[in-house]
Amino acid sequence: DQQVKQNSPSLSVQEGRISILNCDYTNSMFDYFLWYKKYPAEGPTFLISISSIKDKNEDGRFTVFLNKSAKHLSLHIVPSQPGDSAVYFCAASAFDYGGATNKLIFGTGTLLAVQP
């Protein structure tokens, strides 16, 4: 049961243009969403997050949008740079106060290639 889905395995954009990475989820209990960036042979690096009480969060060139009714979030990178080329993982969590656990559920990732 894939609770977090990234349906595009790869995306190629030109330098300077906008990159849009998409993520869908099925569990309505998720209340916190994150994007991680991963370079080869490195661990995932936290990029940006959004709480379910918001619909937009912006940090420099990166903006995450959350549409709760559609159970969909997206990451916008503007302008895209060659250094942004990496695998981007969407992740979601729902804090379990009963069990005191905070499990992150990851999507399968999207490989972004920014062409110079």
Next chain:
Amino acid sequence: EAGVAQSPRYKIIEKRQSVAFWCNPISGHATLYWYQQILGQGPKLLIQFQNNGVVDDSQLPKDRFSAERLKGVDSTLKIQPAKLEDSAVYLCASSLLLRASTDTQYFGPGTRLTVL
């Protein structure tokens, strides 16, 4: 601030052999996680510690996998005996504050395990 440290970075073993991975979290981080990332998939949580106690090991194959966190700091993950399907990257992550969904997890570089 030093990040999450892991060793070794790479390990090749034959099936039925044993292997151990080590993780040192970010200083002061009470929560530590071990994830398994199989090629083409997102990371999957194996076990979560709060200080030196286990709070979630529901997805840990306990017949062959074990983990401990000594004195609430470093942690080791062991596989005994290894199977071919254990070939994956094993990621360690840590976070500061458990009791909130907004507790960001920071990842180490991972250990790539190949089982022949």
